Amino acid sequence: MLLRHPHITEDCRAISEILQRVGDKWTVLVVSKLGDGPLRFNELRAAVGGISQKMLTTTLRGLERDGFVTRTVFPTIPPRVDYELTDLGRELLVPVAALGEWARKNTARVKAAREKFDGIHA
Template sequence: MALGSHTEVTAVLEPCGDAGHPDCGIRDVLDRIGDRWSVLVIVELASGTRRFNELQRAIDAISQRMLTLTVRRLERDGLVIRTVYPTVPAQVTYELTERGRGLTHLVKQLADWSLEHKAAIGASRKLYDLENPENVIR
């Protein structure tokens, strides 16, 4: 079957048919779990429970504020459990929920793919930039 129009192509690629909005909420979920910091937090928590400072040391260049926002968002989405222990000072730990643990193999596959193709993607970018010096995409 030959596809001619944009509408025909997107209809074939539509993952959930006519469920109201074209992206069926997929974009919202992918925005959260696919952002730079969330992926790194999920990768770190895949090895087990971590304290806040352990997470911050493990995730290079993340600020305290950004880490706080990221773990709160992941907690809100039901991917991370935050436990506060009644000590002085209070001890707080983070761990993946069962739903969060379900993401770890997907994140690992993405990380493995990224490592495998990193050099080729870098070479493609250099070639593209050489062939398109006026382009501002970076």
């Protein structure tokens, strides 16, 4: 059961901005992969699979800006850069994992609903 809160436009905008960040396909995958520990850029790109270098860079910058990820540069040649979840990012793993589990459990039901809808509206 959802708790009802009074509608406050400022709250809706703030919530919408956060949900846009954390509900993004790439964000969910990046946060999930970083849940196992820090990764270098190319390790993360390989782990996520199918993400372009530009999109991963954009996703990581957004996550860093929002406080979910830290970026640590090590003074080596070439420079080594690690990405790691912050405490806030680790807290995000809880709803991300729950949503992923829900999606796995309900994939067949959603597929059946889509097929039914498409059959009616064809």
